[in-house]
Amino acid sequence: MNQEFKKIIEGELASIKEKGLFKEERIISSKQGREIMVNGKKYLNFCANNYLGLAGSKELIGAGKKALDKWGFGLSSVRFICGTTKIHKELEKKVAKYLGYEDAILYTSCFDANTGLFQTLLTDQDAVISDQLNHASIIDGMRLCKAERHIYNHSDMNDLEEKLKATQSKRIRMIVTDGVFSMEGDIANMKGVCDLAEKYNALVVMDDSHSTGFMGKTGKGTHEYAGVGKRVDFITSTFGKALGGASGGFVVSSKENIEFLRQRSRNYIFSNSLAPVITAVTSFVIDYLKSHQDLRKQLWENVELFRKLMQENGFEISKQAHPIVPIMIGDAAKAKKMASEMLKMGIYVIAFSYPVVPEGKARIRVQISAAHTRKDIERAVAAFVKVSK
Numbered sequence: 001m002n003q004e005f006k007k008i009i010e011g012e013l014a015s016i017k018e019k020g021l022f023k024e025e026r027i028i029s030s031k032q033g034r035e036i037m038v039n040g041k042k043y044l045n046f047c048a049n050n051y052l053g054l055a056g057s058k059e060l061i062g063a064g065k066k067a068l069d070k071w072g073f074g075l076s077s078v079r080f081i082c083g084t085t086k087i088h089k090e091l092e093k094k095v096a097k098y099l100g101y102e103d104a105i106l107y108t109s110c111f112d113a114n115t116g117l118f119q120t121l122l123t124d125q126d127a128v129i130s131d132q133l134n135h136a137s138i139i140d141g142m143r144l145c146k147a148e149r150h151i152y153n154h155s156d157m158n159d160l161e162e163k164l165k166a167t168q169s170k171r172i173r174m175i176v177t178d179g180v181f182s183m184e185g186d187i188a189n190m191k192g193v194c195d196l197a198e199k200y201n202a203l204v205v206m207d208d209s210h211s212t213g214f215m216g217k218t219g220k221g222t223h224e225y226a227g228v229g230k231r232v233d234f235i236t237s238t239f240g241k242a243l244g245g246a247s248g249g250f251v252v253s254s255k256e257n258i259e260f261l262r263q264r265s266r267n268y269i270f271s272n273s274l275a276p277v278i279t280a281v282t283s284f285v286i287d288y289l290k291s292h293q294d295l296r297k298q299l300w301e302n303v304e305l306f307r308k309l310m311q312e313n314g315f316e317i318s319k320q321a322h323p324i325v326p327i328m329i330g331d332a333a334k335a336k337k338m339a340s341e342m343l344k345m346g347i348y349v350i351a352f353s354y355p356v357v358p359e360g361k362a363r364i365r366v367q368i369s370a371a372h373t374r375k376d377i378e379r380a381v382a383a384f385v386k387v388s389k
């Protein structure tokens with residue numbers, strides 16, 4: 001072991017700990033669900049992206065067992081060698097149709113979809129213009145491409161317009177935004193973004209990981225919620241949250257855009273196919289959602305109840321209607337302490353601090369699920385009231 005390097009890493013770790021930024025990983029010993037077991041104790045879970053409560057569902061497990069029997073565990077191949085099965089093609093078709101697009105391409109995660117997108121589509125003659133609070137995978141995706149990079153202030157349409165004006169000489173301008181921002185739970189102004197894109201002849205990319213399956217009238221996502229339809233040129237999203245919560249990601253767009261990604265996107269070409277069991281179960285989930293619209297209804301009722309009770313108890317929370325509800329604390333150590341007090345009361349929530357959120361903006365991020373009952377939500381609010389005192 002190189003002793004100098006060892007010292008550097010030890011120093012970095014000590015500094016992370018000193019600042020109260022060290023992230024503990026708790027070991028879960030149960031399925032993901034409204035309740036989870038940690039160290040032999042049961043907790044109500046308020047920090048999963050399990051928006052529709054499907055992650056541990058019996059029906060999904062049943063579909064998974066059948067898929068394992070039929071398709072085996074893995075494919076040991078990338079898509080273009082011998083890793084494309086009938087179910088991969090079926091899932092791509094279903095996802096595209098569900099979101100209202102011509103075609104879709106699968107990745108093993110949305111992180112991969114985002115890092116595989118910009119470098120494939122843009123060159124040094126282009127510019128990419130990104131919201132300040134976009135997800136880390138978008139930031140890394142931008143770093144990997146040769147286009148000029150611009151950041152606009154969070155959801156600030158005036159600043160976005162300035163950046164569009166400043167890049168008029170570029171061949172292609174691509175605006176990229178999260179549909180819903182994961183640490184804030186706020187919803188992008190997609191109408192504003194699409195109007196500006198049209199005015200300045202730019203393309204729009206939206207990462208809808210925290211919306212696919214439940215935002216909008218039929219759960220398509222933020223484009224449906226905002227009424228912008230296919231004015232968004234590319235949507236990237238994940239199967240790892242509302243749609244069953246396993247893993248996998250995708251991009252939807254026009255037929256030729258997807259064909260081009262299939263030919264050129266390095267993360268697609270040089271990485272193993274999505275596991276058959278995940279492919280089959282996600283396909284099952286998309287059908288399942290059509291006949292289980294009650295899940296979305298339940299989720300939104302729960303979101304409304306939690307937000308209302310928190311506000312009645314004096315917590316300042318954003319007005320945006322989304323299952324992500326950040327409880328702002330500020331100081332990282334204080335947020336961490338508060339989350340561990342909540343844990344003692346049987347409520348599993350996590351404090352987020354730098355580098356996941358900006359320094360000094362530590363928070364506890366609550367995530368509501370369709371699986372929560374009214375009693376669960378009342379218990380969580382009561383715990384917040386007690387702990388905050």
Ligand SMILES: Cc1ncc(COP(=O)(O)O)c(C=O)c1O
Pocket residue numbers: 108109110111112135137178182207209210237238239240247248249
């Ligand atoms: C906005 C956003 N995009 C992308 C991702 C990455 O998704 P995946 O887990 O499929 O890589 C996440 C996950 O946290 C996310 O919140």
